[in-house]
Amino acid sequence: MPRVEAARLAYQDLSGRLVTARQRRAALAARIRQEIPAPRAAGPAPLPAPMPARPVPAPPTPAVRPGGAEASTRAVQGLLFVLGGLLLGTAAVVFTAVAWATFGVAGRALILLAVTALALVAPLVARARGLRGTAETLASVALLLVVLDGYAAWSVDLAGVTGLPGSRYAALVTAIGAAVAAGYGLVSRLTAPWFAAWLLAQPVLPLAAAAFRPTAAGWALVLTAVALGDLAVVVALRRRASGTPAALVAGQVLGWTGHGVALVLAAGCALVPLALGRAAGTPLLAGGPLLVVALTLVAGALAAGGRLWRATTAGLLVPVLAVALVRPVGELRPGLLLLAAGLVVAALAGAVRALPASIRTGPLVGALAVAAALGQVAVVLTGLVGAVTASAGFPAWQGGRDVPVPSWGWQLPAALLLTAGAVALLTPRAVRPLAGVAAAGLVALAAPAVTATPWPLVLVVDLATAAALLLAAVARPRGGGSSCRSPRRPGRCCSGTRCWSAAPPRSVPSPCSPSPRCSARRSPRWAGVDRARSRSSGAWRSRWRCSPYRRAWRSRCSASARRPGGSCAARPPPSWCRSSSSSPSVACGPS
Known part of the structure; x- marks a missing residue:
């Protein structure tokens, strides 16, 4: 009896579990039927009633079926x-x-x-x-x-x-x-x-x-060759039209990666002979490996085709070239290093200035960086010379002593002048006077380093230089006087202006009557400008008639003429617009 009772209880338990599982299965099946739309019956669909035109909504996102694939067949x-x-x-x-x-x-x-x-x-x-x-x-x-x-x-x-x-x-x-x-x-x-x-x-x-156990310079050249090979692969893939786009992009990425890694390693190896001052057994080639790496970098930029990248690499090439040229001098003739650096900076500035304007931006920045580096060194040395010169005059009651002369002192004024010339070549015209003034002052301070100079002579030279700079600043023309003779600025000079006669009012039809063109009293070098201006005189006249400046000028002239004895041409003309003594004095007005 106990066994029968135990079997009955087990049977009832299993029956209850079976009923629960069937109910859960029915509930899940009903939920699935609600999520999956029922198939439509086959047959011709009835024609829809005409509806007013309205924007078509976006198609709804299909519901994800339970138990769907988590990855595509191709991925698997x-x-x-x-x-x-x-x-x-x-x-x-x-x-x-x-x-x-x-x-x-x-x-x-x-x-x-x-x-x-x-x-x-x-x-x-x-x-x-x-x-x-x-x-x-x-x-x-x-x-x-x-x-x-x-x-x-x-x-x-x-x-x-x-x-x-x-x-x-x-x-x-x-x-x-x-x-x-x-x-x-x-x-x-x-x-x-x-x-x-x-x-x-x-x-x-x-x-x-x-196997040949190369030096650091040799490893730099080997790694540069590897970088060139990767660059050739990139160029070949960019010119290839057939093939899978993803594979071509992956190949270019690998090629650029190999090119960059090889160049970084080559640059690290090239710095070793530059620091030691010797490559291939001679100091003349100390900067050669680094220059080869820089040229390879420029070749990569040309292959990449980006204007910014090309300008950046070209700008980096200029300092590398300067270092490669100066380093052998520092190893063979250390006493001439300052002068050699000045000559290199001036030569690079001239070469950059001779480049076409389309490719000059990057090298211009690099040359300015080189000139700034040498200028900083020269200014620091000049400051030291000036400090030593000033200290030679103390104490004042003992009188000035002779200024000591360093072994490199004679190169300092030349380096300053060469650096100033390089800056003048690389900067706009408006900056050149400032560079000249700075160079003159620094050269005056560095002059005692050239040779043994008595203290009174140093004082005289410094005062004379200061006076000359002051006179140049005072005598420098300002405003329109400095630019009035430029034919590129009409309205500031006789180019593009009319001349107003200073004769009595009776000699002209009106107080504001124009005199002959200024071209009659200008030098022959403006003849080409006058001929070009005469060909377009009609356009200039029509432009002047419609210009608000002409109306303002006429109103001002009329107000001046209404005053007793007034005339718009009564005031004396400026000095830069006066004619010779053989012709009547004229003054220029806007045209």
């Missing part, structure tokens, strides 16, 4: 291909490293050749059947087997390859692998072989050069 296939390729590559490595020792040399060679040949043929078959993902995976594994063949040949000393240096043999294997990958990419028209070729080509030159 790609993931499986990658995992399969990794497994095959791992198996190939394990076979080469472990199971390789159980076979003889002939058997090993035959096995590797057979497996590599099958791996190279399989992607072609897969691609012919439309399985491109499988073909890409198998092609990657096949190219890995090519590199493993080289390792296997080294491990068994096939054909005496162990007699070569290890780095040189590695360079040979990677070069062969890159060539095979490039050729295989041309034949199979797959994408993965091209990436494999680029990856295998990167260490070829460094491995080949490592």
Whole structure:
């Protein structure tokens, strides 16, 4: 009886659970039927009633079915291909490293050749059947087997390859692998072989050069060559019209990345010979590697095609060139360093000024930076000389002493003048007087450093320079006087103006009667401007008639004429607009 009772209770419990599960299933089925629309019955749909035109709403977003796919079929296939390729590559490595020792040399060679040949043929078959993902995976594994063949040949000393240096043999294997990958990419028209070729080509030159134990300058040149190779890849991909856009973009990204990394490493290596002052056994080439790196950077900017990038790299090239030219002088003739720097700055300023305006912006900024650096050094040295000169006059009751002369003192005025000339060449015309004044004052302060100078003579030179600068500032023309003779500014001078006679009012029809054009009393060098102006005199007259300045001028002249004895031409003309003594005095007014 107890067993029967226990069985009955268990049966009732299971029956209750079954009823609960059925109810939950019915509730879930009802919810699913509510979310999924019912299919429409087949047959011609009735014509809808004409509705007034109104904007069509956006189609509603379809509801996501419960239990839908979380990833696309292509993503799953790609993931499986990658995992399969990794497994095959791992198996190939394990076979080469472990199971390789159980076979003889002939058997090993035959096995590797057979497996590599099958791996190279399989992607072609897969691609012919439309399985491109499988073909890409198998092609990657096949190219890995090519590199493993080289390792296997080294491990068994096939054909005496162990007699070569290890780095040189590695360079040979990677070069062969890159060539095979490039050729295989041309034949199979797959994408993965091209990436494999680029990856295998990167260490070829460094491995080949490592056997010769190059210096830092040599490594800079090797890495620059690698950067140029990556740049050639980028240019080739940009000019290529066929191929997958995503693959072309990925190739360009890899090419620019390799180019940038190689240039950074090359620049780091190029700084070593520049600091040591010697490259290839001679100080003359100390800045050569860094200059080559800078030129490669400019070539990359030209390939990139951005105006800002081109201007930036061109601006960086100027300081690098200046350092490359000055560094040998500092190593061979340190006593002439200041003068050599001034000559280099002046030469670079002249070269930049001779460039076309379209490409002058970047080099102009670089040349100004070089001139500013030398100017700062020269100003600091001039300040030291001035301080020493001033201290020589103290204490005042003992009289001035002779100023000591440094060994480099004779170069300081020349460096200041060369720097000022470079700044005058690189800056606008309005800045040149300021540069000249600053240079004159600094040269006067630096003059005692040229030779032993008595204190009274130093004082006289400084006072004379200050007086000359003061007189130049006072006598400098201001306002329209300095620019009135320019034919490019009509309204300020006789160019584009009319001359008003200072004769009595009876000699002219009206108080504001214009006299002949100013071209009658100007020098022959304005003849071309006058001829061009005469050809467009009608346009100038029509413009002047409609100008508000003419109305203001006539109103002012009329008000002056209404006053007793008044005339708009009664005031004396300015000195810059007077004619010679043989002609009557005239004054210019606006036209």
